[in-house]
Amino acid sequence: MFILTLIPIVMVISYSVMDNVIVNKSPEFVGFDNYIEVLTDRVFYTAVGNTLFFTGVSVVAHLVLGLSFAMLLNTRLLGTMTKALFRVVYILPWLFTVAIIAVLWRLMLSPNGIVNYLLISGGLIDTGVEWLSSRDTALPAVTFINIWAGYPFYMISLLAGLQGIPRDLYEAATVDGANSFKQFLNVTLPQLKPIIIAMAMLDVIWTTQQFALIWMTTGGGPINVTEMLSTYTYKLAFSRYEFSVxxxxxxxxxxxxxxxxxxxxxxxxSRD
Structure with a gap:
């Protein structure tokens, strides 16, 4: 932990107040000039806005989809074989690596891909849409891909939480005259609240740092429409070679x- 975490952090902090680092053997101290350059860069605020949208929509959608599918898999209305089939289908996105997900969706969302084919066949659009190359659709498209890839984490965790709720609570609520909706609000959600808060916080941390998916689908383009804080920092270092900034x-x-x-x-x- 000391070698792989603490030392790199200290080095990056020292680089941030210097100039001519890494590629020059005579770095010079510049104080907070690099921070001022970042905080006055319009692209930085574009990246902040995109990251907030990408993270906010993803976390909310992950929670809604994960809870919906978890409740579906926990219901008594479905048979054992049906639940087993749904478990396999719903968990598939979690099994793929980021590289496979990026390549898969780039092919599906290409102008000649299956998504455009289905939409044209259904009469919803007339011509193929450049989903990942259009300024109007690129950000929603990568957000959708991230949602698709991430909801199984919520589903598995919430399913475990649902199966851990005592049946006595639902029986008591039924005796008190609570219908299914009131049982969901007054029994299910309060029991799942600690899990939901913990997962949402983790998801926010992970999603704000998402790099590979963005880089392998849009690269932050077109024209910074999908630029995130992670891709913005990467480009500063390895495209513009401004390591200090x-x-x-x-x-x-x-x-x-x-x-x-x-x-x-x-x-x-506090939970412990």
Missing amino acids: ASASAVIILLFSMVLSFFYVRHQK
């Missing part, structure tokens, strides 16, 4: 992640 951007992201981690750890301690 990239380090400043990385430190800003680190501070943001530390705030989220603080609330997550605090919640876990």
